[in-house]
Amino acid sequence: MAHDNTRYLKTKIKNRKAVIGIIGLGYVGLPLALAFAKKGFNVIGIEIDKDRVKNIKKGVSYITDISNGALRDALRKRTFQATSDSKLIRKLDAVIICVPTPLGKDREPDISYIRQAVTKVKDNIRKGQIVVLESTTYPGTTREILLPILESGGLKEGKDFYLIFSPERVDPGNESYRTENTPKIIGGISRRSTEIAKLLYDQIISEVVPVSSASAAEMVKLLENTFRIVNIALVNEIALLCEKFGMDIWEIIDAAKTKPYGYMPFYPGPGVGGHCIPVDPLYLSWKAKEHGFETKFIDLASSINESMPQNVVERLEKLLADRKKTLDRSNILLLGISYKKDVKDLRESPSIGVITILQKRRAKLSYYDPYFPFLKLNGIDMKPIKLDKRELEGFDCALVLTDHSGIDYRFLASNLKLIFDTRNIFGRLGIKSRNIVKL
Numbered sequence: 001m002a003h004d005n006t007r008y009l010k011t012k013i014k015n016r017k018a019v020i021g022i023i024g025l026g027y028v029g030l031p032l033a034l035a036f037a038k039k040g041f042n043v044i045g046i047e048i049d050k051d052r053v054k055n056i057k058k059g060v061s062y063i064t065d066i067s068n069g070a071l072r073d074a075l076r077k078r079t080f081q082a083t084s085d086s087k088l089i090r091k092l093d094a095v096i097i098c099v100p101t102p103l104g105k106d107r108e109p110d111i112s113y114i115r116q117a118v119t120k121v122k123d124n125i126r127k128g129q130i131v132v133l134e135s136t137t138y139p140g141t142t143r144e145i146l147l148p149i150l151e152s153g154g155l156k157e158g159k160d161f162y163l164i165f166s167p168e169r170v171d172p173g174n175e176s177y178r179t180e181n182t183p184k185i186i187g188g189i190s191r192r193s194t195e196i197a198k199l200l201y202d203q204i205i206s207e208v209v210p211v212s213s214a215s216a217a218e219m220v221k222l223l224e225n226t227f228r229i230v231n232i233a234l235v236n237e238i239a240l241l242c243e244k245f246g247m248d249i250w251e252i253i254d255a256a257k258t259k260p261y262g263y264m265p266f267y268p269g270p271g272v273g274g275h276c277i278p279v280d281p282l283y284l285s286w287k288a289k290e291h292g293f294e295t296k297f298i299d300l301a302s303s304i305n306e307s308m309p310q311n312v313v314e315r316l317e318k319l320l321a322d323r324k325k326t327l328d329r330s331n332i333l334l335l336g337i338s339y340k341k342d343v344k345d346l347r348e349s350p351s352i353g354v355i356t357i358l359q360k361r362r363a364k365l366s367y368y369d370p371y372f373p374f375l376k377l378n379g380i381d382m383k384p385i386k387l388d389k390r391e392l393e394g395f396d397c398a399l400v401l402t403d404h405s406g407i408d409y410r411f412l413a414s415n416l417k418l419i420f421d422t423r424n425i426f427g428r429l430g431i432k433s434r435n436i437v438k439l
């Protein structure tokens, strides 16, 4: 009987007749929903934020990587719809959960969004459904948390329904690697689940990589992001050392990366931000503690990266002091606020740390970021400016925190007295001037 169910489901997937549901239409869920819709699947997005649902219905995208055109195309073809009604879960053949996994107040994993979403799935589950968790989480979540909730109504995994973990690797703002051409890891609770998930993702992604278990798939994602946090911390530390040595870290990296093997460039900056890199490794260190294991690399990397905003402010203070200025008597322009270039995302942005310190030091702050026309931080309204000659002349220093594209950096170099560039955007564009200082 189970075998027949599986065969029927596989045929539906191959014929693109399977109905796909995405729970959580954010940076991960919305692009995934449209990737399935583009291949002709009928996709239902279930989103608790009513404003987001309203925007989608109007064809207005709130995710930088998704154009209104792409969204409207799917709506017009009726391959995609958004709703807040979780009862529609019953209609789905595959339910893919893409809800947030932030940190709690003691920096511990907060998997409450996963619990809420999976409880909604349990309340509406029927035989023959595929359930995939894509939210990044600690190893063991799918087996220890999702499986018992979903089986509590009497259905059996691998027979009545299929449970899989598949980490999301989307890199917002990356134009070369999108959902379709980024290899996808999958790990099912049962072998049959892995097999079905492979078939499902094979429909939209060029390479699907099965691993031995859901926990292994969870661990793959955390290895990837731990690798990044550690390497960014390493290069941040070397950048601080280069400053002491009077060396240019950017020159050192450019030369080191000519080595064709055994080296991969990472770049320093004011810290790390976003929903993933500063957060995910802490899920791993939390779980490690349950096994009496201390993840020293993660703890050290987090602490180095978290110290970067303070280091940046200290450098800025020194630069101003060389010009007989103090922070509290300086007009500072902050360029770029988002956590990385070309995205409208402030989550965990190191700019917040830098701004908080500068506010405490009573510096007079203005900012420019095309993605944030208004900004209030720590209860203080930030002053946005236009990049015109008269405005720029009034600043004692401009601090580049994020290197958005589409800004006339040459114009800035010719009209600002002093620039402290934590991203080396001026160097990369070949703009040289004595008023530019690099991290």
Ligand SMILES: NC(=O)c1ccc[n+]([C@@H]2O[C@H](COP(=O)([O-])OP(=O)(O)OC[C@H]3O[C@@H](n4cnc5c(N)ncnc54)[C@H](O)[C@@H]3O)[C@@H](O)[C@H]2O)c1
Binding pocket: 023, 024, 025, 026, 027, 028, 029, 046, 047, 048, 049, 052, 098, 099, 100, 101, 113, 116, 117, 134, 135, 136, 137, 168, 169, 170, 171, 172, 275, 276
């Ligand atoms: N943003 C990234 O670059 C990225 C990359 C890889 C992995 N991830 C992981 O993917 C997951 C989702 O991240 P995101 O950036 O898309 O988050 P997001 O906040 O942009 O989107 C999540 C959406 O889920 C909705 N939601 C929350 N609970 C819900 C529920 N019970 N039912 C329906 N909708 C619900 C929220 O309203 C929100 O719109 C996280 O675990 C994250 O770590 C994110």
